Amino acid sequence: MSEVVLSEPAAAPLIKPKTSRDDRIMVGFILVICLYLLVTLALPLYAMLSKSFSTFSFDLTNFEFQVDSGAGWGEPVTAAILNDRLQKFAPADLATSSDGRLAVTEFFPDFSFRSPTRYRIRQLRDEAAFLFGSERVADSEWHEYGSNDFRRIVLRPSVATGLENYRTYFSTPALSRSIGNSLWIATISTLITVSLAFGFAYALSRSTMPFKGIFRLTAMIPILVPSLLPGIALVYLFGNQGMIKGLLLGESIYGPIGIVIGSVFFTFPHALIIIATALAISDARLYEAAIALRASRWKTFWTVTLPGARYGLISAAFVVFNLVITDFGLPKVIGGQYNMLAVDIYKQVIGQQNFEMGAVVSVVLLIPALFAFAIDRFVQKKQIAQLSARSVPFEPKPHRQFDWICLGYCTLVAIFIVGLIAVCQYAALIKFWPYNLSLGLSNYNFEVMDGGGWDSYANSIRLALLTALAGTAIVFVGAYMVEKTNGFATTRSAFQFLAMMPMAIPGMVLGLAYIFFFNDPANPLNAIYGTMGILVICTVTHFYTVSHLTAVTALKQMDREFEAVAASLKQPFHRLFTRVTVPVCLPSILDISIYLFVNAMTTVSAVIFLYSPDTALASVAVLNMDDAGDIAPAAAMGMMIFYTNVGARLLHSFVTRKLVRRTQAWRSL
Secondary structure, eight states: OOOOOOOOOOOOOOOOOOOOHHHHHHHHHHHHHHHIIOOOOIHHHHHHHHHHHHEEEEEEGGGEEEEEEESOOOEEEEEHHHHHHHHOOOOOEEEEEEEEEEEGGGGHHHTTSSOOOOEEEEETTTSEEEETTTTOOSSSSEEEEHHHTTTTTEEOOEEEEEHHHHHHHOOHHHHHHHHHHHHHHHHHHHHHHHHHHHEEEEHHOOOOOOHHHHHHHHHHHGGGTTTTHEEEEEEHHHHHHOTTTGTTTTOOOOTTTHHHHHHHHHHHHHHHHHEEEEEEEEHHHHHHHHHHTTHHHHHHHHIIIHHHHHHHHHHHHHHHHHHHHHOOOHHHHTTTTOOOOHHHIIIIIIIIIIIHHHHHHHHHHHHHHHHHHHHHHHHHHOOOOOOTTOOOOOOOOOOHHHHHHHHHHHHHHHHHHHHHHHHHHHHHEETTTEEEEEEOOOGOGGSSSTHHHHHHHHHHHHHHHHHHHHHHHHHHHHHHHHHHHSSSSSHHHHHHHHHGGGGGGOOHHHHHHHHHHHHHHTTTTTTGSSSSSHHHHHHHHHHHHHHHHHHHHHTTOOOOHHHHHHTTTTTTHHHHIIIHHHHHHHHHHHHHHHHHHHOOOOOOOOTTOOOGGGOOOOHHHHHHHHHTHHHHHHHHHHHHHHHHHHHHHHHHHHHHHHHHHHHSSSGGG
16 A cells, blocks of 8 residues: 655635725824824924924124224124123023024124114024024125114024033932932822722722712812812911911921822822722632631732732822822922922923923933833733633622721721812902901902913813814724724824823923924914914823723724624715714713813813913913912812813713713613
8 A cells, every 4th residue: 555645734825804995094094193193292292302402502603793983894803702802701601592692782892873883794604693683694694784783683592412401400409309309209199199099999899888979979079170279278278377287297388298298189089090990800709719718808808809909009000100290280389499390391491491401301201201101001911801701790798897997998088188179169268368267259350360360261161172072083083993994003003102102291291392393483383383272282182092092992892793794784984983883982982071171171281381371271370370379369260170170070971871871772672
């Protein structure tokens, strides 16, 4: 018999899924939103980074003069030689900002604009420029002027690229000290907040105490107020004329203590949401096994509860760390002389008009923010499923002593949260603290205060509505396209990367980057600078990531069979999108809209550099009134933001319930 040799079958060729016309149209939408994120995020950040490496100084060797006093033109002489004769400007005096100007008459002590003397000026190199009135002259030709015109000429600095700004920053203790201060405050605040939030979430998920719903609502209150508001409340409680200042035992609330307490207040709900979600997916079988093995409650906590929630704890820690280290409003109100990085940016840009150094501080602030974000994303990738198909949901059993302890703990935390809000409302009604404690509405007369009056409040509502409408549309359409498009893996990955970037960018950094990018006259988008449009774009971009993740999570719950059925029926994707996807995902769409609305009402850092007199905002008005010493009116405006957000939340709940009843009836079938 002949031996039969069986050859191995050839490997099947890899079949790539075909892309349809709809897929090509959808990837076109992805490219459009990618372009939006490039223009509103990547390019401004690049402009800011470039600015941080730019140094400006007057190069006096570049400018040459000739003088004619009636006897003919004299020998050409540089501004550097004239300065050496006068000893007027030291080398340190010649370092300046990008908008620096130096009058040429400073080099001619006998100058008189009524004199018949004539002057010539030229540049030896074209790397700088001089201004004649508002006309910029950047050539190397001789330009002749009479005395009256010559006095209108100013020199412009030349630009160099290098690390000089960074050397200056790190060699200036008053500036570089802010790095240690910010890291220290963020670390302490993170430890305290995550510990308190874990205890609160544990009480809600592991006890049968009463009033859980009330406690959940109370814990979310800080999300509805700008971060400046707890600072104002702490001033009234522990300030120099505070109600209970003696509790600090002689320590000042203006500094690290105030920043930490305020940071715990406004970051608490963010940590609670993450940790509560981690604790909610526990498997009851693990606890039953612990009981069968006669493990103590303490042992069960350390071997079952804590390991199961570890990823939530880590994620909450990095979220809180990022929020604290990038916050501007709270340390600005109550930080005193304790420097923080975000406040340093404000001081450099607004206080000293030193935009280059502001860009340097922004880059420094970006490093810990990006580092925390990267670690958080790495940890989330390592996370494994805690809940299998066979898992049994955990249901707490009554335990009288434990339930009372949980109730007491949650009550203390709720008193802390509600107490600070109540103090702000009380401060907003007092006529003149602490001398006239009678109540009234005089502090709500914003028209006589700094900050923009009631128009700023109206502008904030307008910004919030436009952000909610435009942002929800952009975010959800982008998430749908990237989630439901077949093929084009590289394009979709690039879009996902751009969509995740805003979470790592502090608001102050983004706002400053917009100045460098959109305020450039050469930019065709320069027309939107100083308008409501740039505020909407900045706010949508700043809060893009969380909205995008919410939309993607909702879309992942929809099986791709919907697209297959629509394709078999030859229905275009836009019909499936409007008639099926949007109604099914309507709860998530409404959640995105209210998230953007609330954050647009409360944001300060992202818009502090971008508003104009016509687009002043309520959150910025709180800061400006506090700066002007009008603390009670600042509290009043802060409470108006709070009540507006509460009303928006209630309206959102009502509309959601009505629409869900109509569009989600299929879920109960």
